[in-house]
Amino acid sequence: MQTVFHLIADEPAQQRTALTIAENLTEDDSVEIDDVAIVAQADGIEPLTAGGDGSETVKSLLEAGIAVKACSNTLEMKDLADSDLVEGVETVPSGGGELTRLQSEGYAYIRP
Amino acid sequence: MQTVFHLIADEPAQQRTALTIAENLTEDDSVEIDDVAIVAQADGIEPLTAGGDGSETVKSLLEAGIAVKACSNTLEMKDLADSDLVEGVETVPSGGGELTRLQSEGYAYIRP
Amino acid sequence: MQTVFHLIADEPAQQRTALTIAENLTEDDSVEIDDVAIVAQADGIEPLTAGGDGSETVKSLLEAGIAVKACSNTLEMKDLADSDLVEGVETVPSGGGELTRLQSEGYAYIRP
Numbered sequence: 001m002q003t004v005f006h007l008i009a010d011e012p013a014q015q016r017t018a019l020t021i022a023e024n025l026t027e028d029d030s031v032e033i034d035d036v037a038i039v040a041q042a043d044g045i046e047p048l049t050a051g052g053d054g055s056e057t058v059k060s061l062l063e064a065g066i067a068v069k070a071c072s073n074t075l076e077m078k079d080l081a082d083s084d085l086v087e088g089v090e091t092v093p094s095g096g097g098e099l100t101r102l103q104s105e106g107y108a109y110i111r112p
Numbered sequence: 113m114q115t116v117f118h119l120i121a122d123e124p125a126q127q128r129t130a131l132t133i134a135e136n137l138t139e140d141d142s143v144e145i146d147d148v149a150i151v152a153q154a155d156g157i158e159p160l161t162a163g164g165d166g167s168e169t170v171k172s173l174l175e176a177g178i179a180v181k182a183c184s185n186t187l188e189m190k191d192l193a194d195s196d197l198v199e200g201v202e203t204v205p206s207g208g209g210e211l212t213r214l215q216s217e218g219y220a221y222i223r224p
Numbered sequence: 225m226q227t228v229f230h231l232i233a234d235e236p237a238q239q240r241t242a243l244t245i246a247e248n249l250t251e252d253d254s255v256e257i258d259d260v261a262i263v264a265q266a267d268g269i270e271p272l273t274a275g276g277d278g279s280e281t282v283k284s285l286l287e288a289g290i291a292v293k294a295c296s297n298t299l300e301m302k303d304l305a306d307s308d309l310v311e312g313v314e315t316v317p318s319g320g321g322e323l324t325r326l327q328s329e330g331y332a333y334i335r336p
Binding site for chain 3: 001002003014017021022024025027028029030031033106108109110111112
């Protein structure tokens with residue numbers, strides 16, 4: 001099974017909860033999880049920025065093999081470059097497009 | 113691919129983000145999007161009301177061919193008539209029912 | 225069709241809306257709903273606790289045949305025991321795992 005988490009809100013507590021749930025998911029032996037991804041856009045981009053609130057957890061998730069994806073439209077709107085992101089974070093053309101693509105491939109969607 | 117956006121919160125910033133993501137999605141050439149719908153209920157109904165905050169964007173989305181659907185339970189609870197809605201907005205018996213129906217038809221779900 | 229509602233936020237108004245939508249869904253004759261479940265985690269656990277805000281509605285939903293599931297990680301983090309929950313509420317190893325499992329079985333996902 002595959003799961004994508006959607007990070008979008010400007011709420012540090014919510015973002016931390018999201019990252020905790022992603023971590024817990026990888027440790028839940030009652031489900032067979034093949035892939036976990038995180039798609040971040042709008043104000044949910046913060047933990048993906050180098051030095052941003054939550055960026056240490058994002059690093060741990062990347063090390064655990066979770067794909068972390070940033071919306072390019074958001075980067076443009078916030079005047080952020082790829083080099084402003086935590087190393088290993090990917091960019092996607094649009095968050096909405098990526099979330100649609102992943103769900104069409106069978107990913108479950110979770111919006112913390 | 114098909115995508116449904118769920119508008120539910122009483123947060124103008126979140127509603128604007130939702131509408132922006134819907135617009136960006138239609139411009140993302142990396143995914144083949146056949147249909148986009150918006151289902152609004154509870155306090156997410158605001159941009160669907162004539163003259164409401166965000167209603168100009170809703171008009172643009174309707175013109176772009178996006179289906180915009182209002183929950184009838186919400187209209188009843190808020191004492192709103194069909195004539196209070198932006199022209200072109202449809203009503204559905206329940207927001208939850210419509211979101212279930214669309215996902216069962218293969219729509220990806222995005223909750224901004 | 226099947227639907228799972230995700231309760232996660234510490235917002236009584238949002239939780240009440242979630243429970244109302246779940247109730248309305250069971251009364252919407254335009255869709256054939258076979259199963260409705262609620263998965264609660266993080267601060268969304270409140271209405272599932274005995275005497276908690278919203279617990280009366282949770283009791284009604286359980287009586288209506290809706291499965292209500294609490295995340296065990298959340299219970300541990302909040303130092304809650306099974307006996308602190310409304311009678312009839314089930315526990316699941318992780319909220320994220322359960323939401324993934326249900327969606328992989330065809331449940332539509334709704335995040336109020």
